[in-house]
Amino acid sequence: MTGFELWLLAIGLAMDCFAVSIAxxxxxxxxxxxxxxxxAFFFGLFQAIMPLIxxxxxxxxxxxxxEIDHWLAFGILLILGGRMIYGSFKKEDENGxxxxxxxxxxxxMAVATSIDALAVGVSFAFIxxxxxxxxxxxxxxxxFVSFVMSIxxxxxxxxxxxxxxxxxxxEFWGGLILIIIGVRILFEHMS
Numbered sequence: 336m337t338g339f340e341l342w343l344l345a346i347g348l349a350m351d352c353f354a355v356s357i358a359x360x361x362x363x364x365x366x367x368x369x370x371x372x373x374x375a376f377f378f379g380l381f382q383a384i385m386p387l388i389x390x391x392x393x394x395x396x397x398x399x400x401x402e403i404d405h406w407l408a409f410g411i412l413l414i415l416g417g418r419m420i421y422g423s424f425k426k427e428d429e430n431g432x433x434x435x436x437x438x439x440x441x442x443x444m445a446v447a448t449s450i451d452a453l454a455v456g457v458s459f460a461f462i463x464x465x466x467x468x469x470x471x472x473x474x475x476x477x478x479f480v481s482f483v484m485s486i487x488x489x490x491x492x493x494x495x496x497x498x499x500x501x502x503x504x505x506e507f508w509g510g511l512i513l514i515i516i517g518v519r520i521l522f523e524h525m526s
Contacts, residue, residue, distance in 0.1 A: 340516060341473055345480035347512035348455060350419065351448040352378040352481045353488040359435035359444075360492020370436040375485035377441050381449035383478025389456025390470050405524030408458035412517030415451045420514075423507035452477060462520055 356374065363370065434440060455477075456470075464470050 340519070341476055342480070343512050344455065344473070344516055345477045346484070347416070347419075347516070348382060348452050348477055349481040349484035350512075351451060352382065353484040354423075355444050355448055356485045356488025357492040360489040360494075361496050362435050363489070363493055364496075366490070366493055367436065370441075371486055371489045373438070374435070374441050374444075374489060375482045377445040378448060378485040379478040379482030381445040382452050382481035383474045385449040385452035386456030386459060386477060387470060387474050389453040390459045390464060391456075393457040393460035394465075405461065405521055408461045409517040409521040411454045411458050412520070413514055415454055416511065416514035416517065419451070420507050420511065458520075 356378070359374065435444070459470060459473065464473070
């Protein structure tokens with residue numbers, strides 16, 4: 336995976352964080368740096384930890400399925416990207432029945448937005464990431480991008496509210512990026 340592809344992957348994964356952060360910013364309605372930094376920290380942390388966990392689990396058995404690993408990586412990214420694209424067309428509930436500033440809510444959202452990253456970690460084992468040293472760079476980039484995208488999303492949600500937030504379709508673009516990376520992995524291993 337090239338550096339450019341890694342950054343695209345990180346952006347694709349961070350789109351869930353970005354979309355949730357926009358919704359949280361809309362609900363918050365005002366800037367609160369404590370909540371912003373706490374949310375961004377946990378979103379970035381979980382986005383970084385989950386691929387590591389996925390890679391550790393899959394790395395132990397990837398040698399058993401080397402002949403189909405590219406199909407698995409493609410399938411995982413296709414399903415995740417498709418889910419994100421499908422989710423981008425759902426109408427969000429913006430009535431603010433929960434408090435996005437509570438730590439329990441932040442942790443729940445951090446776990447929920449990072450499930451895709453767990454599956455991407457599994458795909459890293461299938462495409463030949465063999466050592467803990469090799470996985471640290473992608474994990475760091477994914478965590479950093481998720482942190483930054485969460486801050487941007489919160490700020491965007493507070494500043495522009497629901498009027499403009501849905502127009503950019505962040506989840507759609509994130510899903511499309513994941514599918515493109517999956518297709519590239521498949522074609523690279525097929526040729």
